[in-house]
Amino acid sequence: MRMELIQPFINAADAVFAESLQAPTKIVDVEMDEDAYRRKGVAALILIKGDIEGRVILDLSPEVAVKVASVLAGTEMEASEQVVRETVCELANMVIGNSVTLLNDQGFHFKVFPPEVHMNEAGLAGSADTEALVICIETPCGEIFLNIAMRYLHRRAERSAVPALD
Amino acid sequence: MKQFGALLRKDNQPVRYLVVDDSVFARKNLIKMIEMFGGELAGEAGDGLTAIAEYNRIKPDIVLMDITMPQMEGIESVERIVRQHADARIVMVSSVGYQENILAALQKGAKHFVQKPVKPEVLYEILRYVLSDDPNGAGAPVALAGESRS
Numbered sequence: 147m148r149m150e151l152i153q154p155f156i157n158a159a160d161a162v163f164a165e166s167l168q169a170p171t172k173i174v175d176v177e178m179d180e181d182a183y184r185r186k187g188v189a190a191l192i193l194i195k196g197d198i199e200g201r202v203i204l205d206l207s208p209e210v211a212v213k214v215a216s217v218l219a220g221t222e223m224e225a226s227e228q229v230v231r232e233t234v235c236e237l238a239n240m241v242i243g244n245s246v247t248l249l250n251d252q253g254f255h256f257k258v259f260p261p262e263v264h265m266n267e268a269g270l271a272g273s274a275d276t277e278a279l280v281i282c283i284e285t286p287c288g289e290i291f292l293n294i295a296m297r298y299l300h301r302r303a304e305r306s307a308v309p310a311l312d
Numbered sequence: 313m314k315q316f317g318a319l320l321r322k323d324n325q326p327v328r329y330l331v332v333d334d335s336v337f338a339r340k341n342l343i344k345m346i347e348m349f350g351g352e353l354a355g356e357a358g359d360g361l362t363a364i365a366e367y368n369r370i371k372p373d374i375v376l377m378d379i380t381m382p383q384m385e386g387i388e389s390v391e392r393i394v395r396q397h398a399d400a401r402i403v404m405v406s407s408v409g410y411q412e413n414i415l416a417a418l419q420k421g422a423k424h425f426v427q428k429p430v431k432p433e434v435l436y437e438i439l440r441y442v443l444s445d446d447p448n449g450a451g452a453p454v455a456l457a458g459e460s461r462s
């Protein structure tokens with residue numbers, strides 16, 4: 147696991163949650179996970195392909211999602227599948243967008259795929275060949291989990307051959 | 313909560329905004345901020361194509377435009393709007409803030425860029441700056457009433 151690839155995601159998540167929810171956040175648990183990912187709530191899966199490859203899963207319970215939605219919207223939101231889905235996507239987009247900005251400005255180029263939301267009982271397929279880092283972040287709305295598996299696809303010296311991020 | 317002086321047009325009317333983002337929450341958040349700045353929501357759109365139609369229909373003073381959206385992305389939408397309306401004032405609002413993206417948006421005619429999550433004080437200063445660029449005078453949204461205060 148290359149921490150220089152993981153750190154921008156952790157930093158971005160921490161900053162995005164604190165700014166969006168207007169309150170401090172805390173990383174309460176970090177662990178390595180070598181098994182297939184077991185979803186804890188509603189998850190957004192984002193794939194990254196290019197100089198570095200991997201995936202990020204943002205995972206939170208529907209109850210936490212509705213609380214986050216209410217803060218983001220500035221008004222009390224009623225629980226619904228659409229609200230939960232939109233919230234998870236919006237949080238994932240902000241975290242990934244900010245992380246990508248940091249990595250891109252360091253010279254990495256890659257494509258980020260739109261978030262895939264997983265809400266039903268079927269779990270997420272694990273990536274058998276990649277160990278992941280699972281981070282639990284405590285926010286005023288409840289716990290939010292990030293599962294990050296990232297690796298270099300090419301050596302950085304070879305990356306000029308890789309198409310630019312779109 | 314921080315208080316902001318109203319950003320007004322030169323004719324002392326509220327600045328009219330078109331808010332473009334595929335996320336309902338992002339739109340609500342931006343709408344909340346423009347109301348804090350004394351602005352008026354003229355329209356909303358969830359993708360770049362609708363944004364063009366809405367721009368033509370309502371002729372807003374300012375567009376707040378996301379980049380990554382379905383159907384048509386923000387940067388292409390900016391290009392098409394500016395091609396028809398050279399004086400359009402468009403501020404990009406995106407979580408993806410790397411230099412190539414910002415440069416592409418500015419080259420297509422966007423006036424400024426703000427990264428999500430949007431801080432109200434940052435957006436306020438950017439809007440002040442963009443509104444102060446007065447092309448023609450009468451009727452143009454340039455005048456600023458009041459100052460930001462904590």
